[in-house]
Amino acid sequence: MSEPKKLFIxxxxxxxxxxxxxxxxxxxxxxxxxxxxxxxxxxxxxxxTCHIREKAAEKVYSELGRFKGLKAAKxxxxxxxxxxxAQAEGEEIMRRQPLVDLVVGPQSYHRLPELEAKARAGEKxxxxxxxxxxxxxxLKGRPKAKRGPTAFLTVQEGCDKFCAFCVVPYTRGAEVxxxxxxxxxxxxDLVERGVREITLLGQNVNAYHGAGPNGDxxxxxxxxxxxxxxxxxxxxxxxxxxxxxxxxxxEAHANCAKLxxxxxxxxxxxxxxxxxxxxxxxxxxSYLRLVERIRAARPDILMSGDxxxxxxxxxxxxxxxxxxxxxxxxxxxxxxFKYSTRPGTPAAERPQVDPVEADDRLQRLQxxxxxxxxxxxxxxxxxxxxxxxxxPGRLAGQMVGKSEYLHAVHVQAPGLAAGQIARVRxxxxxxxxxxxxxx
Ligand code: 5AD
Ligand code: SF4
Numbered sequence: 422m423s424e425p426k427k428l429f430i431x432x433x434x435x436x437x438x439x440x441x442x443x444x445x446x447x448x449x450x451x452x453x454x455x456x457x458x459x460x461x462x463x464x465x466x467x468x469x470t471c472h473i474r475e476k477a478a479e480k481v482y483s484e485l486g487r488f489k490g491l492k493a494a495k496x497x498x499x500x501x502x503x504x505x506x507a508q509a510e511g512e513e514i515m516r517r518q519p520l521v522d523l524v525v526g527p528q529s530y531h532r533l534p535e536l537e538a539k540a541r542a543g544e545k546x547x548x549x550x551x552x553x554x555x556x557x558x559x560l561k562g563r564p565k566a567k568r569g570p571t572a573f574l575t576v577q578e579g580c581d582k583f584c585a586f587c588v589v590p591y592t593r594g595a596e597v598x599x600x601x602x603x604x605x606x607x608x609x610d611l612v613e614r615g616v617r618e619i620t621l622l623g624q625n626v627n628a629y630h631g632a633g634p635n636g637d638x639x640x641x642x643x644x645x646x647x648x649x650x651x652x653x654x655x656x657x658x659x660x661x662x663x664x665x666x667x668x669x670x671x672e673a674h675a676n677c678a679k680l681x682x683x684x685x686x687x688x689x690x691x692x693x694x695x696x697x698x699x700x701x702x703x704x705x706x707s708y709l710r711l712v713e714r715i716r717a718a719r720p721d722i723l724m725s726g727d728x729x730x731x732x733x734x735x736x737x738x739x740x741x742x743x744x745x746x747x748x749x750x751x752x753x754x755x756x757x758f759k760y761s762t763r764p765g766t767p768a769a770e771r772p773q774v775d776p777v778e779a780d781d782r783l784q785r786l787q788x789x790x791x792x793x794x795x796x797x798x799x800x801x802x803x804x805x806x807x808x809x810x811x812x813p814g815r816l817a818g819q820m821v822g823k824s825e826y827l828h829a830v831h832v833q834a835p836g837l838a839a840g841q842i843a844r845v846r847x848x849x850x851x852x853x854x855x856x857x858x859x860x
Pocket of ligand 2: 584625
């Protein structure tokens with residue numbers, strides 16, 4: 422038998438790309454590829470790219486430039502670009518970087534085996550269509566290999582919201598939900614292979630409305646179906662939009678024991694004037710009232726969010742409104758970004774904020790967020806949490822896992838194994854993790 426070919430995938434950006442990369446590796450497994458962690462020994466290099474901010478897209482071109490030497494040394498090496506930069510820039514990538522043999526957009530991964538064959542035959546292969554088929558269904562099934570205790574599972578893709586700053590509706594296309602039965606089959610398979618916690622993924626995951634046995638099912642309906650799977654202990658979902666935070670989903674947070682008390686609910690800004698220009702179709706006040714309702718249903722829920730500072734025409738007073746909102750919500754985690762102009766989006770046409778001013782706002786916002794994050798993490802000391810252990814820690818006999826609230830927890834307990842869930846008392850709060858003792 423011939424040596425298997427080696428595949429090196431580098432993943433940028435969001436968790437959905439992490440999931441897609443796993444699926445692409447499986448699809449190319451059917452073509453005789455095994456994964457490698459080294460670009461030097463690869464026969465095929467795939468960059469799974471992100472287009473959300475300018476810096477993310479530019480990284481791709483500088484990374485591609487670095488493969489020049491590898492390709493000179495190994496003319497058979499094939500180089501591919503997948504993900505949102507592939508979708509947004511298409512043929513332009515091959516023009517700008519002739520090293521690239523293959524370009525595949527996020528909705529065409531099921532065509533990867535054909536594209537690979539074409540590239541192997543010495544042709545340039547490109548596919549950035551939005552076909553009707555379910556790419557995940559067409560991709561070869563996951564091999565029955567053992568898995569770690571946590572997994573991502575994409576249930577919804579694309580976005581119809583058209584926030585004025587965002588490329589996602591253009592790169593991932595319109596909102597599409599996968600049917601319930603396919604998701605449940607995949608979830609059961611993951612559980613059989615050792616998975617204990619599944620994070621449901623979607624750009625607008627709470628807009629999920631997949632075909633079920635009795636018509637369309639909501640995300641809450643899907644969560645209750647997953648709740649019935651024995652051996653699946655924890656359910657999470659991300660990313661949600663405030664406008665799709667329906668009553669049944671809030672109710673699931675109150676009553677579904679497997680649904681973890683953590684919610685990533687981006688608001689982006691705290692000024693109504695800016696929210697309107699962002700085309701968010703909610704106000705700061707409606708968001709705060711929503712958070713109140715969620716906390717009434719699940720008082721210990723840990724909130725997480727995304728923020729953009731320096732959006733076109735943002736004034737100091739607008740920015741202060743963002744700081745006010747952050748003070749009111751107190752996020753356990755939050756991700757903040759300086760606005761990045763994305764070609765083709767409506768906000769790109771608006772008067773831009775001075776970048777030095779935007780940098781300054783970003784630093785001030787991050788200082789407040791970090792303070793809250795710290796206070797919330799420190800407030801866990803003395804509390805009992807449940808930890809799903811994922812891997813051994815650096816010290817002998819130590820295990821590391823995540824609490825319900827997604828805090829990393831280190832525990833010294835030689836008897837524990839990955840995949841186990843244990844009650845733990847938190848005894849210390851360190852830089853980026855908690856220390857605990859088994860109860
Ligand atoms: N500039 C800066 N941040 C952006 N995001 C999306 N588009 C942009 C942009 N053009 C941020 C949003 C979103 C997160 C995934 O990325 O906060 O929630
Ligand atoms: Fe982008 Fe807005 Fe859709 Fe989120 S909701 S993917 S920020 S357009």
